[in-house]
Amino acid sequence: MSHTASFHAIEWHNQQLHLLDQRVLPHQHQVLSYTSAADVADAIRDMVVRGAPAIGITAAYGYALDALAGRDLEAAYKVLAESRPTAVNLFWALERMASLSTVDPHALVAEAKKIHQEDIEANLAMGQFGAALIPEGASVYTHCNTGALATGGHGTALGIIRSAFADQRIKQVYAGETRPWLQGARLTAWELMQDDIPVKLVADGAAAQLFRQGNISWVIVGADRIAANGDTANKIGTYSLAVLAKHHGVKVMVAAPTTTFDLSIASGADIPIEQRPTSEVTSLNGQVIAPEGCDAINPSFDVTPSDLIDAIITEKGMILEPSAETVAMLFAR
Numbered sequence: 576m577s578h579t580a581s582f583h584a585i586e587w588h589n590q591q592l593h594l595l596d597q598r599v600l601p602h603q604h605q606v607l608s609y610t611s612a613a614d615v616a617d618a619i620r621d622m623v624v625r626g627a628p629a630i631g632i633t634a635a636y637g638y639a640l641d642a643l644a645g646r647d648l649e650a651a652y653k654v655l656a657e658s659r660p661t662a663v664n665l666f667w668a669l670e671r672m673a674s675l676s677t678v679d680p681h682a683l684v685a686e687a688k689k690i691h692q693e694d695i696e697a698n699l700a701m702g703q704f705g706a707a708l709i710p711e712g713a714s715v716y717t718h719c720n721t722g723a724l725a726t727g728g729h730g731t732a733l734g735i736i737r738s739a740f741a742d743q744r745i746k747q748v749y750a751g752e753t754r755p756w757l758q759g760a761r762l763t764a765w766e767l768m769q770d771d772i773p774v775k776l777v778a779d780g781a782a783a784q785l786f787r788q789g790n791i792s793w794v795i796v797g798a799d800r801i802a803a804n805g806d807t808a809n810k811i812g813t814y815s816l817a818v819l820a821k822h823h824g825v826k827v828m829v830a831a832p833t834t835t836f837d838l839s840i841a842s843g844a845d846i847p848i849e850q851r852p853t854s855e856v857t858s859l860n861g862q863v864i865a866p867e868g869c870d871a872i873n874p875s876f877d878v879t880p881s882d883l884i885d886a887i888i889t890e891k892g893m894i895l896e897p898s899a900e901t902v903a904m905l906f907a908r
């Protein structure tokens with residue numbers, strides 16, 4: 576399946592980290608190489624690599640790079656932790672690396688590889704759990720990019736879509752373009768087309784009209800941080816989709832490994848939301864589209880309350896009707 580796809584978002588060889596530059600996909604395939612945590616932090620901030628699990632894996636390799644170079648690991652931790660605030664996988668991965676209590680570079684590289692491999696395995700497990708909820712012949716709607724590019728491989732929401740398509744449950748995927756950064760148009764459409772999965776690209780504003788036509792079974796999305804009560808931060812626009820879905824009787828599925836949960840946070844109100852440069856809104860492909868001097872806002876994520884979510888799929892199983900109780904039950908297993 577697609578963790579053996581023809582592309583790799585993240586690769587480690589010759590004691591260097593290699594990242595497929597997601598800023599220039601799908602029209603250019605450029606791989607950039609890294610040898611320091613500071614440069615890896617810049618790559619995360621600038622979106623060379625993005626997607627919560629992929630950010631965590633990349634940060635782990637970034638930390639290992641500074642170990643290999645004999646640099647200060649506390650400084651490596653700090654610079655990587657400051658790269659992007661919302662995806663908790665980043666902090667989870669850094670904690671796991673730092674808690675090894677070793678500066679042995681080979682042990683740290685091995686741990687980063689393990690984090691990478693475990694993520695692929697989690698995605699394959701989620702794929703099976705999530706696919707089982709999808710009726711045969713379904714049309715589904717997804718947002719942002721949650722595929723092999725956003726993870727160690729296979730994907731979270733897109734992994735479920737891949738697994739369900741392989742089980743002949745999905746006949747059509749609708750991918751929201753995901754303004755302003757266009758992860759849906761540039762990355763999801765490309766990934767699905769690589770795998771010959773039927774995809775139609777949708778302008779974000781067309782979702783309500785599509786849902787009203789009544790043939791979408793599920794909205795399937797990923798997550799950047801899930802609070803203890805199931806409130807879910809994901810790409811800006813997810814909350815609007817969940818509200819629209821509720822109105823039209825479309826179900827909402829969130830796919831995320833347990834590394835995306837932050838049980839220290841009681842509800843979504845406390846999830847930090849990244850504000851990205853407003854130039855991402857006022858420009859398109861480097862070309863200014865708004866009037867000169869136009870102000871803008873650019874929150875990169877929003878929070879969907881758990882009562883708008885029908886199921887959260889993890890590698891340990893699924894949480895139906897997410898709430899503080901049902902989330903706690905999954906983690907108590």
Ligand code: MRU
Pocket residue numbers: 625626627628662718719720721722725726730731732758796797798799809810811875
């Ligand atoms: O800003 P991005 O592209 O890093 O945002 C990505 C998302 O919001 C994804 O839906 C989320 O990280 C899950 S990826 C498996």
